Amino acid sequence: MIVVEGKEDTAAIRRAVEADTIETGGSAIGEAVLKRIELAQERRGVIVLTDPDSPGERIRKIVAERVPACKHAFLLKDEARGKDGIGVEHASDEAIIRALERVRGGVPSPAEGAGAAPEIEWSDLLGAGLIVHASASRRRERMGELLGIGYANGKQFFKRCVSFRITRQEFLHALEQLEREGI
Template identity: 75%
Template sequence: MNIQEIIVVEGKDDTTAVQRAVGADTIETGGSAVGEDVLRRIELAQARRGVIVLTDPDSPGERIRKLVSERVPGCKHAFLTKDEARGRRGIGVEHATDEAIRRALERVRSPEEPSGGEPAAEEGLEWSDLLDAGLIVHASSASRRGRMGELLGIGYANGKQFYKRCRMFRITRTEFLAALEQVEREGR
């Protein structure tokens, strides 16, 4: 599997893991203190080949994802679950299996295109949909959001961020309800 876009990762070990799993070029942010020169390279990469952000499923990784997204509009996003990225020494892309990385890159999300080939005109999700689905203000909301994020390919997030990602990646009501049905079948 060769990836045309340049993949933004956090460090050298992440680059090694990604290149072991797929044919791809990477840009390393060097951690959560993303410098101006790195952001300029990401802007150039986005203009020339496109960018996929694949950061660790933790707070610093989310901070990098947000920083890059705000500075470089139109980036695509790939997400690993915490379980897929768990290693003996913590959580990170570098601990993910080749298969998990390939799966994340196959489910890449773009804020510019409706997902699933469905028309953009389908009614968008509302905050009340998350409330009704037990994804916020519910005893099991965190685990339900985690599984929904996994099924939708948008990663784990708190309630507010989950809602924002659903809207940003244009998760359709059909996709949302199908994932919710799966979560309900699993008894979460």
């Protein structure tokens, strides 16, 4: 099941892939919708694919707090940009498929190493210029694209690195690319 914001997002998903969706009805996500997402996670699994904007991130955060085992897919802002805004409904079929291919897992189960120490530390973000740096915001945006975890502020970016179990190797590879691009 793919969690999206509205009907137009559902149409875009169904145009790109064969999948069922749960629509949140926007950022005022209600208890009934959250219960449906919990049930869907228990029975089928859930992927959250919201707009790459502030309301979309708010929905993602609400769902992730309530259903921590859900998975996340992220569209790049440029892939979701339309003439009247940014949203899943504006993304091409190919962009949606790419986002779903790069899906990231939520909270790991004990068998997957839930108690394992994270590979990325706050100091890694500092050293990479992803926080407390003149270009930190742009660098985080591009790193989020390269890692497939979307854009976030420094604190949220760190949380995503930990919760999506970004490996040191993935992080360093993305950082090398970032440096090659001169960002």
